[in-house]
Amino acid sequence: MKHRIFSPLRTWLVAIAFPFAALACTGQARAQESPGITPAVQIGSVQLRLSGSGKRAIFLFDVYNAALYLPPAAQSPGQILAGETPRAIEILTLRDISAYQLTEALIQALPLNNSAESLARQQAEIGQLQSIITQVAPIKRGSRIRIFFDGRDTIISRDGIAIGNPIPGKEFNSMLFSIWLGKKPVSMQLKNQLLGLSRTP
Secondary structure (H helix, E strand, O other): OOOOOOOOHHHHHHHHHHOOOOOOOOOOOOOOOOOOOEEEEOOOEEEEEEEEEEEEEOEEEEEEEEEEOOOOOOOOOOHHHHHOEEEHHHHHHHOOEEEOOOOHHHHHHHHHOOOHHHHHHHHHHHHHHHHHHHHHEOOOOOOEEEEEOOOOEEEEEEEOEEEOOOOOOOHHHHHHHHHHHHOOOOOHHHHHHOOOOOOOO
């Protein structure tokens, strides 16, 4: 029997990556040149440098600027996802984003890089993510959403204020970051831009 992903969460999950995944497949991007993106971030005692960034758009509408922050030592996508080193993805919204939009594409993106068994193990953590999204949405234009992994927990904040409790575990964070950095990312162009491997002139 085909495994279905968390049917009670399906409607919620079907919205999260529409702006953060499906919309990432189009538009222009310039690494380290997107407005509002800083070259480095200090989170507690952790200093992270900008790896790459870009502006996401769908059709003629700008949606968000995205940035990936990593420790100074260069890492491959596999090392990033497998390791316990701190990392962060930051989203600066350029349009209002609804709770439904926030979850729409996650249901499509997560299975691309994660097994049914892995997804099943993370039901509790995904439930925590659901709770956080209900608190953070709707997201207004100009909001700054940060997904930060400190080596143990995933901490989600909006405009510098942590939302909900930290979500424990490297497996969950690797699963979440695989949407952008996995072997089958939502956009290979986006993956390369976040890793600083390509720029769109």
